Amino acid sequence: MNNFKILKELIKRFQGVRAVLYFAEIIGMGVADGISVVLVSRIIGIITDTAVSKGNLRDTQLVKYIILTIIFKIIIQTLLAVLYNDEAKRTGANMRNTVYGKALSLSMEFYDNHHTGEFMSKLTYDTNMASGVFGSRIRRVMMPVIMVIVCIIPMFVLCPPVTAGLLVLCIISLTLNFVMIPVLEKYSRKISDANKEISKSVTNMLQGMETIRMFPLKKVISDSYNNANENCGKNMKIQGRTEALISALRAAFDLIGALVFLALGILYTTKTGGKLGNLISLYSIYGAFQYNFLLMGVYIPSLSSWLVNAQRVLEFIDTPNENFYVENKENTKNNICQKNSEAYHTVEFKNITFGYAGKNTNIFEAYSAFFDSGKSYALVGESGRGKSTLTKLLLGFYQPKKGRIFIDGTDITELGLVNVRDKIAYIPQEPYLFNCSIKENIRMGKLNASDEEIYNAAKQAGAHDFISGLENGYETPAGERGNTLSGGQKQRIAIARAILKDAPVIIFDEATSALDNETEKYINKTVMSVKKDKLILMIAHRPSTIETADCRFEV
């Protein structure tokens, strides 16, 4: 995608019709800025001519110019700047919401294939840069262009030959700046890639902190971080030097511009009898003109390097969602309610074939299985056979290559992801606890649950006693990923959350593996007591767990 297309796409997706307002505000600011520069130059010119002719300032139109300057420079510009900022912030927020929303809609396969660090970099660095396109970059590119256009007309009116000479100089310096565009773009890409690597290293370090300390992995991890950091630093250095070169060129052209102005100005006043006031006015406008002309050479390349990140954000947003199933069909939802009231819940896998993306072999090949209502099944089989995968297929985390899956006799592709997951309470091998209170963690099973319902669910999950024993009871923060709790405590909170959900199908994926025998027995007893109208699938290795199930099912 070329830069223009990226920009067009960004505007279409994140601004829509509001783009008209946004661009009108920038154009307004640029025009007001340009006009105020011209007005100030007129004031200087009038003062100079009056001084040279020893005239009276009162006889001039000085006050009119001063009032107009105040209106354009202070009132109009400030007003437009405030409106512009609001619009830019709205666009940035819209972009961040879209990216975050996208992250929640992606398939599990996406997360399997993307490193958390790389993903974090996308969510933060690339999105910040992309929202910066609207936050500052477009304004910085457009304002100088508008200023240059507004200034060039009075400059030619005031003194055509000097203006023509200065313009040629400005064009040469701008061309040189443009030569630097591809260089800056190249290093911006490299820095962005290096930042991804840094994020990956930091995520590895944070998530694998225990393992890093257990094995002597400090050096390996810090080497990988240092390499990424060094690479980033190296590219930033080259980018910095290129920018310094551009600044040096700008300074050189400043100096040459002043000399050209002096030479042409002397010729203009001595040979053609031009007014000194006009020349001083011209030089006053030229200061702003030249500055903005060179800014075009700085900000246009810089915009294109920010657009590199914006393109990545667009690609990310275009990643397909996990919604390969029908979403929330109203009539389907009614069907589900009817079937729930019948209290008969079955799960059937019919001739499914599945293998994870990127792997040559399939885990299931035309595989069929049927699970009946009111029963509990212990899913057994050697490690790696595919027990967890089978339940994840049921949850719609992955899509089978062939075959169909039914809940209560309805194909899950017709039910829709939301409805399928609504019918299932799933407790994974390593349950995730959010960084909020224990009570709020349990409440995630049913967002409108009363405190009483939460306590009851915790009692059934054998968690009430230990939670009540904590200094802050149910208000105790679970910590990041539940790290203030033991493995068994985390499991019991996750079980309470699943019990609270009161779904017709419950999946335990080794959900009691970290519990002592007594607690496990207690939980199994309470869970089995509610199973009359439920279907329970338990993935288990422990004989004690397998024994509590009605049927042993070899996957």
Ligand SMILES: Nc1ncnc2c1ncn2[C@@H]1O[C@H](COP(=O)(O)OP(=O)(O)OP(=O)(O)O)[C@@H](O)[C@H]1O
């Ligand atoms: N996200 C994934 N991406 C690629 N391969 C995966 C993924 N998850 C699991 N696998 C592979 O699929 C196979 C089945 O894994 P699964 O976790 O379903 O087995 P399991 O029977 O539950 O094993 P265990 O009893 O050890 O928990 C394994 O070979 C595993 O390496």
